[in-house]
Amino acid sequence: MDILVIGGGGREHAIVWALSKSPKAGTIYCAPGNAGIAQLAQCVPIAVSEFDKLTAFAAEKQVGLVVVGPDDPLADGIVDAFDATGIPVFGPRKNAAEIEGSKTFMKDLLHKYSIPTAAYQKFDNYDDALAYLRLQKAPIVIKADGLAAGKGVTVARTMEEAEEALHNMMQSKVFGEAGSRVVIEEFLEGQEMSILAFVDGETVKPMSAAQDHKPVYDGDKGPNTGGMGTYSPLPHIDPSIIEEAVETIIKPTAKAMVAEGRPFRGVLFAGLMITPDGKPKTIEFNARFGDPETQVVLPRLKTDLLEVFLAAVEGRLDELELEWSDEAAVCVILASGGYPASYPKGLPITGLEQETEHTLVFHAGTSRDEDGTWRTNGGRVLGVVGLGPDIEAARAIAYQRAEQIQFEGKHCRSDIALKALV
Known part of the structure; x- marks a missing residue:
């Protein structure tokens, strides 16, 4: 086929x-x-x-x-x-993809069906939003309603930062029309977790959980990016919490979408926060595979991916059981200097030809000259994946391979997956 x-x-x-x-x-x-x-x-x-x-x-x-x-x-x-x-x-069709395309739609859906998420208010008027914001306390979260390439969320640690983010979204239009409406949301403390699931209507087949690292610098410092690295599985998170997230958030959301006349078929990606009391809450939903979560989840999938896709499309996903490898996977993103702000392109990359065991290199932003020279062509350039018997081994393999690949201004976080080793 x-x-x-x-x-x-x-x-x-x-x-x-x-x-x-x-x-x-x-x-x-x-x-x-x-x-x-x-x-x-x-x-x-x-x-x-x-x-x-x-x-x-x-x-x-x-x-x-x-x-x-x-x-x-x-x-x-x-x-x-x-x-x-x-x-x-x-x-998913357009009316189902709105679960990612509109933060207000998503939050209203979760509220209507009592699915755990942070408290929020939505605004399409800047003055109203600012007045409400000034009654709140930091830290607080400001989200552009529409799609913003994974960068439309500001976790504001101070009220000054929150007001600046609101102004940038609604007045300066840094995200275009995506920021014409905003969601102002309660800040949730805890451990983040991503669960992707194959979904066809009310049938939900969860994938192995992963954890992303959004901020650009070590220690989760700096502005949010599209993702600086991921790992899977999550040995430090109790399987019962992952199961609770599936049962109380992902499955009810799939059912809610059917009830709303928007049946979801595809990958439903739940960004979750495990609060200090051990309860998962919804941060966001995406309507497709995560990037870079996919780079650590699919290498661990033993079931034929084409078979999974066909089962979902043909309405027989409920007949399929997914099999997962016991191997761990860690992905380190090699980014251009300056990312997520402006960055150069066209810089030569060395070390890609050197293949090593237990590693995969996924290209995010590269080009190649006729003479075979690899060059940078994006903010996130490469995703270097290490595979090993556990997170510690996979992490060491990923960083060893990442060190072999060089280009001017190369930047990567040095603490990917450390949370799993504490």
Whole structure:
């Protein structure tokens, strides 16, 4: 079966890599893909927003399955566009993808169905939002309502920082129309956790839990990024808490979406906080694979990923049992100097040719010259994954491989997965 994967980052590289291992996979196309993905798939120069071209290409190549990676095309209705052509597509329709596309929709849904989350208020008027904010205390969380490439959330430690974030979103429009509405949310203390789940209506098949590191610097300091590293599993979190999160948050949310006439089919990604009393609460929902969570979760999936996608699309996900490796995975993101603010592109990368055991390198922002020279082409450049019998071993392998790869201004956090070793 030929497959079209839509997207061009580290997440899509991991998806293509996992699909390429399936005996049922034929030619894999990726639009637009990247230089790393091109080693496994035929990259097609079509942007994720060009729905007409993507559907026409899929029809021309008679692909048997389309897999959508990024959030923007899902929010804009790419699955609806493919559904209209009759081409099987894995991902939620536009009305279901709103669970990520609108923070206010998500929070209102959770509130309506009594699903655990932080207290909040929503605003589309700056003066009203500012007046409310000034009655609160720091720390407090300010969220742009719409999609902002993973950067639309400010955890403000001071009221000055909170007011600046609110002004930047609603007045300066740093996130465009995504910040025209905001959610002001109670700050939750505790341990973060990500649970991704394959979902088809009310059927939920959770993946192994992971933990992301959003802030750019060690010790969770500095501005939020799209993610500086991840690891899975989470040996320091009691399995009963993970099970509680699935039973009290993810499954009820899937049922709520069905009840609202927005049945969800695809990957539902719950960003969670385990509060000091051991109770999980919802921070956010995403309507697709996480990036870089995917880079540590899929290498641990023993079940054929193509079989999982097909089961979800064909409405038989409930018949499938997922198998997971006992191996641990740690992903360290190598970022460009300056990220998440402005950064240079086109810098040569060395050390990629040197393959080592128990490692994977997923390309997020790279290009390649005709002479074979690898170059930086994004803020997050590479995701270096170490695989080992436990987190400590996987972490050592990941950092050893990361050290072998060099480019000017290379930046990575040195404390990925340390929380699991305390």
